[in-house]
Amino acid sequence: MRLVLLGAPGVGKGVQGNLLKERYNIPKISTGDILREVINNKTPEGIEAEAFLRSGKLVPDSLINNIVNKRLKNDDCENGFILDGYPRTVPQAEFLNEILSKNSETLDKVINIEIDENIIIKRLSNRRICLSCGELYNMLTDPPPEDGVCRVCGEKVIQREDDKPETIKNRIEVYKKETQPLKEFYESSGLLVEVDGNNDIRNIHKNIISLME
Ligand SMILES: [Zn+2]
Numbered sequence: 001m002r003l004v005l006l007g008a009p010g011v012g013k014g015v016q017g018n019l020l021k022e023r024y025n026i027p028k029i030s031t032g033d034i035l036r037e038v039i040n041n042k043t044p045e046g047i048e049a050e051a052f053l054r055s056g057k058l059v060p061d062s063l064i065n066n067i068v069n070k071r072l073k074n075d076d077c078e079n080g081f082i083l084d085g086y087p088r089t090v091p092q093a094e095f096l097n098e099i100l101s102k103n104s105e106t107l108d109k110v111i112n113i114e115i116d117e118n119i120i121i122k123r124l125s126n127r128r129i130c131l132s133c134g135e136l137y138n139m140l141t142d143p144p145p146e147d148g149v150c151r152v153c154g155e156k157v158i159q160r161e162d163d164k165p166e167t168i169k170n171r172i173e174v175y176k177k178e179t180q181p182l183k184e185f186y187e188s189s190g191l192l193v194e195v196d197g198n199n200d201i202r203n204i205h206k207n208i209i210s211l212m213e
Pocket residue numbers: 130131132133134135150151152153154155
C-alpha cells in the first residue's frame with residue numbers, strides 16, 4: 001500500500017496518516033519529521049537542509065527528493081508507506097514516480113482531504129508544537145502540560161508564527177496555488193481520491209478506508 005496524503009495545513013493529515021499507519025502497518029513519512037531527523041543526525045543532507053532553513057529559504061526539490069529517496073529505501077517501507085507533505089510540487093511527484101518505477105512499483109492512491117477554510121483557521125490557531133521533537137498539542141482538545149513543557153522530551157511548547165490566524169489565511173492561499181497542479185497531475189493519472197474533511201476523525205478515516213477497499 002503506497003499512499004500520498006494531500007490537504008491544506010490543518011485538515012488533519014497527520015491524524016489520518018497515523019490511523020492508516022496503524023491499519024496497514026506501514027510507516028507514515030512526513031517531510032517535517034524526516035527533515036528533523038536528518039538535521040538532528042547531522043547527515044550530509046541534514047547539514048545542507050539546515051543551512052537553507054537557517055537562512056529562511058525553502059529546501060530545494062533536489063535535496064528533498066534525495067532525502068525522501070533514502071528514507072524509502074529503509075526496510076520498513078517494504079510493504080508500503082504513507083507520504084505526508086511530499087510530493088509538494090509536480091517535479092517532486094515526477095521524481096517519486098521515477099524512483100518507484102525503478103522497483104516496478106507505483107502509488108496506489110493519492111488521498112486529498114478537503115475542508116472549509118474557516119475550520120482550518122479555527123483548528124490551526126489552537127495548535128501548539130514542541131520545537132524540539134515536533135509533538136503536537138491543541139489548546140482545546142489536547143493542551144500541553146501546565147508548565148508549558150513537552151510531555152515527550154521536556155522542551156518548550158510554542159505557537160509557531162505559521163499558526164497565528166493572520167498568517168494562516170495566507171498559508172492556505174499559497175497551498176492552494178502550489179497544490180492545484182499536483183492535484184491535476186494525480187487526477188490525470190487516475191490516482192486522486194477526494195475525502196470530505198468537514199467531519200469527525202473516525203468518520204473521515206472510515207471514508208478513506210472505503211475508498212481504498
Ligand atoms: Zn518535545
